[in-house]
Amino acid sequence: MLAPRTLTGALIALVATIAPAAALAQGAFTAGTTGASDPDAGAPAQTPDAPPRVLRFAEADYPEAERAAGREASVTVELTVTTEGRATEVNVVESAGEAFDRAAVAAVQRFEFTPAVQGGQRIAARIRYRYRFRLRAQQGPAQPHREPAAVLRGVVRSQDNRPLAGATVTAQLGTAAPVSTTTAADGTFRFALEAAGAYEVTVQSAGLRPYRSRERLYERDDVRVVYRMSRPAVASNTTRTQQPTRSRRGNDDDEQGVTVRGVRPAREVTRTTLERREITRIPGTGGDALRSLQNLPGMSRAPFLSGALIVRGAAPADTNVLVDGTVVPLLYHFGGLSSVIQTEMLDRIDFYPGNFSARFGRAMGGVVDVGLRSPRSSGYRAVVNVSLIDASVFIEGAIRPNLTFAIAGRRSYVDVVLNAVLGAFDTVNLTAAPVYYDYQGVLEWRPHPKHKLRLSVFGTDDRLEVLFRQPGDMxxxxxxxxxxxxxxxxxxxxxxxxxxxxxxxxxMFSGGLTGLGISAGDLVKFELNFYPQNLRYELSHQFVPGARLNVGLDMEWNPGNTRVDAVRPEPGRPLSSAPRVTTEFTGSAYLPALYAEAELTPHTGLRFVPGVRLDYVGPTRQWNLSPRGSARWDIDRRWAIKGGIGMFTQQPAAQEYSRAPNNAFPGQLIGNPNLLTQRATHYTLGFEHIFSPYINVSVEGFLKFLDNLVVATPTTQLLSQNPPPPFNNNGSGLVYGAEVLLRHKPSSRFFGWVAYTLLSSVRRDAPGGELYPTSADQTHILTVLGSVRLGRGWEVGARFRLVTGSPTTPVAGALYDANSFSYVMLNGMRASARNPYFHQLDLRVDKTWTYSWGSLSFFAEVLNAYYAQNQEGVQYNYNYTESQPVMGLPIFPNLGFRAETTIL
Amino acid sequence: MKTRRSSRTRTALVIASMAVLATAGAQSCATFTEAWQLTDFRILGVRAYAESDPTRNSPRRGETAVVELSTADVRDRNVRVAWLIVDSAAFGTTMTSGDAGAGSTPSLPAISICDTPDFALDFPGLTLRCGTRSSFTVPSTGGPDARGRESLTIFGVACAGGRIRVRPTGGDAGTGASTGGVPFECTGGESRGWPFQYTMLVGSAAGNTGNDNRHPQIVGVRAGIMGGTLSPVTDAAIPRIQRCADQSRMSQCTRLRVEVDFNEGARESYPERDPNTNTIVMRDERLVTGFIITKGRLSGGFRTDSAAEPRSVMGNDFLPPTEPGDVRMVIYATDGRGGFDTREITIRVD
Structure with a gap:
């Protein structure tokens, strides 16, 4: 084992040497809920002072076959406008078929733009553009239809919110001739404007005070407004909204807007963005965005109903889950049936299976960083979801244009069902049926364009209690x-x-309560309450174009108390007669950290992100230096290589370093305060290739060395005359493998991917000890999924999973304990057996109806459609002479409705 | 109307979920032999006592101790038993789940033993005895174990219808655990063996360690039709009940209620050091009673005293089998500190 300093030095040297030369890059997948999600987990999207504008339009070659067939179409693409005004990373967002798509992408790549500007500086920006193919009159070459420069449309309403018909709306740009229109019966109007600019808008209606407004419209803008007319004595007001990023599905008449967000390249040099459609339509996830994570490469299959996150062979506790930078203890409600944050509340999900940024720490495995969304800045939106398991509601809106809110709540009703079912059994009482709820609330205030303040609250509660009236056979x-x-x-x-x-x-500052309570009959009662407080501050400065430095402070303070009331096992005594021991300790863990990270783009296409993090572990009084680096080189528009190397540390768990006396073992402590920090070194190397605007592949190999792993001392040794400490750092491990993601991005009809992970995860508990596979060692993990739109609001999808069974330790026999009348299980060789392969097919069908008031969706899922008998474990009879496999999920149907309405 | 609709919704939810749960249950519902079914050879417990006072199960150092293995079998097989006795202070501790091979035992020759009950070996700190009932002298020297109590740890194997052989590995239970930490195995065509462990408290001459303990005594068994009066069961008063065709858990057949009576002092008070306060406190023993039958069904395999019910009624409900005949019911009990008693009754099914 290398000494920490030696290894640190070697890492620094290695990063400095190989990164620029080999242009390695690391990979991280991002499951964002918006198409152009903020790539920077820390910084918000920037709204530029001036968005990009088309300087030079390039006409597309009308596909011959399509022209011959007389077909017209529109293709929406998403592209990055560089600071030089070039179009890069052009991806099709809404397809019209491969021929149209290819022609549109080729044309847009030839466009020239004025770059976006913010604070007087040019910035890169990600925009959407709809390219329309229209056939001209009979003869002549096919030419694309010229879109209006901008669209202004909306509704004119009275002060009591009634639509006003017959009102005259006039728009004038400078000294140009004004254009006028009259509102329809429902108060709506629409202008297709020839030029962008600042328009003077006048609305006149008989008996009401004329209304004037100034609307600034940029190229390709599609702006919706609501004008409210008042009586002469009363002032009017205006609500201006920008159209949502995507048109409503199934409604081809809906204009495609352009959402411009200032985009800064991600610090984690590679990211894959899952779009909302993918996230909400993956079969088997119930439309739950966070459950979509389980389908990405690098994610092992969690045991049935566990809901654990097992990332690249790491233990679930080695992966941190954060909500906007605050660590939360769990991501899923029990059973993994649904996540603890509603999909509607999510802005982004960043999933880093390894080699993550220096701004994240205290984790050896991976990081899941979830961002809550900013509420809409005008009008209101409400969403109701109802499924067989739970129901939820979400409401967002604007109190004032710069003061917005969003609230969401969910509750399960499994308790109602289980109470009825278990009531039939005379030996089991459900005293508190399984029930969970969660909530999120956001209040956001923008007192100034340069400042945003947000107060969020979020929480969850899962509980279950069962009373066994009679002693068990085991x-x-x-x-x-x-x-x-x-x-x-x-x-x-x-x-x-x-x-x-x-x-x-x-x-960012957060504080709250985290609690865990476990009771196991008269034997054990465990209660843990922490009051975690997180403080983060990050300063990001761009020195010159292509060089940015981020420095930050990341502090965590965890005061808390633990109470364990348990029987103390004693030789020759049944547990029911053993003495009870109460152990209670109060303490706090102070975990400050500093980090610095540079984002360097020395050459177009080459990106290098070196960083370093310094952590202090208060309870064990240790400093840990973690150098990290990653790089990415976009060789051309189709090929990129990426890689990274870094060191990651994780403090032992509270009970492992606790200095509290252990009443169960007099004279000993609960933990070992001299434990070292656990450490992992990550190496990744991979490439990406784009086959077409829809299809790309990402391949990445990874290698992790783990050392200083905490290992518990066997109970038998604790009972010896000179017992060793209850925990030591003798553990070490090795994880390696490869991930492949072959993906078809969402087109107008289809999305899907094939994710495959080859994985080996082994550990040993002492130097020279037996090397054994961990429970996360799943050699092959394959996920194939796809979803097809059938038209008329129908969509069908399927997901198939094939995963190597997890290692298990067989039972070699049993020994009769004549004092307690029970049989003691005798383990065979550790992890020397495996469950059979897991395979499962999930199906899903969706139907969406669109109404004037909003939309209504229905989904039906069938999990394990062909009733695969997947073994999740083995159960035994009272004396371990008989056994049979424990099967996982049977055929499981799930239904749900979703209703959404928006009030402008 | 609203209430009715709500009720229907709930009913639909319940039915749908029950179907799902039933399907899930069907996947994992075991058809295992229950703990209360006597289908083969099994060990009930160990009765250890001082030869000079059979009611006291905490022999003192230097005294002659007697150990008796209580077993039950559905067949008439000869039972051989090997006992390996070590001082707990030297051994460390007893077995816990997954800790096969805890401690260490000296190597023994790979020979067949206990073919005769008088086979015996004595090593320093280790005693080997044979026979379902055997005696040995409690070592005069020794010390408290990690819990501060003086005790002897006994490992053994009971072999019905076969012979006991010392495993040539010398007791390396960590690698081969068919008999756990016990370096013996039961061999033979129709044989069935079980390894076992037992911790025997060692009393002190002064009698002030809290180890002194007397066996609980089953003084009577009462039985009667459920809901009716229970009568004492004797050889002359065998309880009778009609056979039952429905053997399901929810069977509506008449059941027989059986309750066990213990002697007045079965739940002894004893001094013990409270690990929380490090002071000596008095505690009452908690009884554990097991029930096994050869036919029919019981409502459970065990009854225990608990914190909520420190003097629990040790009763069980017997569902008669489909066929008439005599059913054996074996009742065995421990006080949680090594004390043991057993009683067998017969139930006549008409």
């Missing part, structure tokens, strides 16, 4: 109340601000 002491409760309630304050055009700051 252990006579096994009776009483069995239950658990997990919960957290957190408040978070977020402040983002632009200090200067090239300098941004982000402040």
């Amino acid at each position: 252990a006579p002491s096994f009776a009483g109340n069995f239950g658990f409760q997990t919960r957290y309630h957190i408040a978070q304050l977020l402040w983002t601000h632009d200090i200067a055009p090239t300098t941004q700051g982000r402040f």
Whole structure:
């Protein structure tokens, strides 16, 4: 084992040497809920002062076959406008078929733009553009239809919100001739404007005070407005909205807007963005965005109903889950049936299976960073979801244009069902049926264009309690109340601000309660309450184009208390007679950290992100330096290579370093305060290739060395005359493998991907000890999924998974304990057996109806459609002479409705 | 109307979920032998006592101790038992789940043993005895174990219808655990063996360690039709009940209620050091009672005293089998500190 300093030095040297030369890059996938999600987990999207505009339009070659067939079409593409005004990364967002798509992409790549400007500086921006193919009159070459420069449309309403018909709306640009129109019966109007610019808009209606407004329309803008007319004595007001990024599906008449967001390349040099359609339509996830994570490469299949996140062979506890920078203890409600944050509340999901940025720490495995969305800045929107498992509601809106809110809540009703079902059994009482709820609330205030303040609250509560009236056959002491409760309630304050055009700051503070309660009959009662507080501040400054530095402070303070009331196993005594031991300790873990990270683009297409993080672990009084680096080289428009190398540390768990006395073992401590910090070194190397505007592939190999892993001392040794510490750092491990993601991005009809992971994850508990596969060691993990639109609002999808069974330790026999009348299981060789391959097919069908008031969706899923008998474990009879496999999910149907309405 | 609709919705939800749960249950519902079914050879418990006072199950150092293995079998097979006795202080501790091979035992020759009950070996700190009932002298020296109590750890194997052989590995239970940490195995065509462990408290001459303990005594068994009066069961008063065609858990057949009576002092008070306060406190023993039958069904395999019910009624409900005949019911109990008693009754099914 290398000494930490030696390894650190070697890493620094290695990063500095290989990164520029080999242009390695690391990979990280991002599942964003918006098509142009903020690539920077920390910084918000920037709205430029001036968006890009088309300087030079390039005509597309009308596909011959399409022209011959007399077909017209529109293709929506998403592209990045560079600071030089070039169009790069042109992806088809809404397809019209391969021929049209190819022609549109080729044309847009020839466009020239004026770059976006913010604070006087040119910035790169990601925009959407709809290219329309229209056939001209009979003869002559086919030419694309010229779109209007901008569209202004909306509704004129009275003060009591009634639509006003017959009102005259006039728009005038400078001294040009004004254009006029009259509102329809429903109060609507629409202008297709020839030029962008600042328009003077006048609305006149008999008996009402004329209304004037100034609307600034940029190239390709599609702006919706609501004008409210008042009586002469009363002032009017205006609500201006920008059209949502995507048109409503199934409604081809809906104009495609352009959403412009300032885009800064991601610090994690590679990211894959899952679009909302993909996230909400993946079969088997119930439309839950966070459950879509489970389909990405690098993610092992969690045991049935566990809901654990197993990333690249790491233990679930080695992966951190954050909500806008605040660590939360769990991502899924029990059973993994649904996530603890509603899809509607999500802005982005960043999933880093390894080699993550220096701004993240205290994790050896991966990071899932979830961002809550900013509420809409005008009008209101409400969404209701109802499924067989739970129901939820989401409401967002604007109190004032710069003061917005969003709230969401969800509750399960499994308790109603289980109470009825278990009531039939005389030996089991459901004293508190399984029930969960979660909530999120956001209040956002933008007092100034350069400042955004956001107060968020989010929390969840899962609980279950079962009363076993009679002792069990396996252990006579096994009776009483069995239950658990997990919960957290957190408040978070977020402040983002632009200090200067090239300098941004982000402040976050959060505090709350995290609790865990477990009871196992009369044997064990465990209660853990933490009051975690997180403080983060990051300063980001661009020194010159192509060089940015991010420095940050990341502090965590976890005061808390633990109470364990348990029987103390003793030789020769059944547990029901063993003495009870109460252990209670209060403590706090102070975990400050500093980090710095540079984002360097020395050459077009080459990106290098070196970073370093310094962590202090208060309870064990240790400093840990973690150098990291990643790089990406876009060789051309189709090929890129990426890679990274870095060191990642993780402090032992609270009970492992606790200095509290252990009443169960007099004279000993609960933990070992001299434990070292656990450490992992990650190496990744891979490439990406774009086959077509829709199809691309990403391949990445990874290697992780783990050392200083905490290992518990066997109980037998703790009972010896000179017991060793209850925990040591003798563990080490090795994880390696490869991931492949072959993806078809969403087109007008189809999306899907093939994700494959080859994985080996082994550990040993002592130097020279037996090397054994961990429970996360799933050699082959294959996920194939796809979804097809059938038209008229129908969509069908399927997901197939094939995964190597997890390692298990067989039972070699049993020994009769004549004191307690129970049989003691005797393990065979550790992890020497495996469950059979897991395979499962999930199907899903969706139907959406669109109405004037909003939309209504229905989905039906069938999990494990062909009833695969997947073994999840083995259960035994009372003396371990008989066994049979424990099967996983049977055929499981799930239904749900979703209703959405928007009020402008 | 609204209520009715709500009720229907709930009913539909319940039915749908029950179907799902039933399907799930069908996948994992075991058809295992229950703990209360006597289908083969099994061990009930160990009765250890001082030869000079058979009611006391905590022999003192230097005294002669007697150990008796209580077993039950559906067939008439000769039972051989090997006992390996070590001082707990030297051994470390007893077995816990997954800790096969805890501690260490000296190597033994690979020979067949206990073909005769008088086979015996004595090593320093280790005693080997044979026979379902055997005696040995409690070592005069020794010390408290990690829990501060003086005790002897006994590993053994009971072999019905076969012979006991010392495993040539010398007791390396960590690698081959067919008999756990016990370096013996039961061999033979129709044989069935079980390894076992037992911890015997060692009393002190002064009698002030809290180890002194007396066996609980089953003084009577009462039985009667459920809901009716229970009568004492004797050889002359065998309880009778009609056979039952429905053997399901929810069977509506008449059941027989059986309750076990213990002697007045079965739940002894004993001093014990409270690990929380490090003071000596008095505690009451908690009884655990097991029930096994040869035919029919019981409502459970065990009854225990608990914190909520420190003097629990040790009763069970017997569902008669489909065929008439005599059913054996074996009742065995422990006080949680090594004390043991057993009683067998017969139930006549008409």
